[in-house]
Amino acid sequence: MTQQETTSALSRPLLAAVGLAVVLAIGVAGLGLWLGTGNQTEDVPGRTGPLALVSIDAPDAGSPACTTLVEKLPVGLPSGKDMLSRRELASPAPQAAVAWGDAKHDPVVLRCGLPRPSELSATSQLRVISDVQWLELPGSGSSTWVIVDREAYVALTVPDAAGTGPLQDISTTVRDLLPKQPVKTAP
Secondary structure, X not given: OOHHHHHHHHHHHHHHHHHHHHHHHHHHHHXXXXXXXXXXXXXXXXXXXXXXXXXXXXXXXXXXXXXXXXXXXXXXXXXXXXXXXXXXXXXXXOOOEEEEEEOOEEEEEEEEEEOOOOOOOOOOOEEEXXXXXXXXXXXXXXXXXXXXXXXXXXXXXXXXXXXXXXXXXXXXXXXXXXXXXXXXOOO
16 A cells, blocks of 8 residues: 555545544524524513503593603603613503513503502602602512602603613603602601
């Protein structure tokens, strides 16, 4: 056997092994793409389709302030780096209620016309965002923020993961639509 024949005989099995490895790698990658990856979002029950909201006491939901606000609310709200679209509400939908969300995010829910929050007192810590005063009512996994310096009390329930974008956008809308009033710390 000559040296050229020996090299050629050794190269064939090596080339076959490398070729087989490449074919297998391409096959595994193609199968992964075809079956999907772990980065795809699974639909979580309640995050798609009409959102069912329970009715709560909202004596001023039919007020002109709430009607005007609901008509002018943004169609999308920021949630971290994402934009949440308006969600359809299941029937019967509470009056003056709006929600935003998608399959990846828990919904952000706004309700207008609520009674004065019992937690509101002269010593309450209020947060001012875009010249709108909010009272935070912390919860588990989300907080409800109530606007306390307008003619109608407006509550915005925001999942903790959503960040401050929803509060900022709603504050701007409220500031531009509803006149500021003194905070009423007593019933």
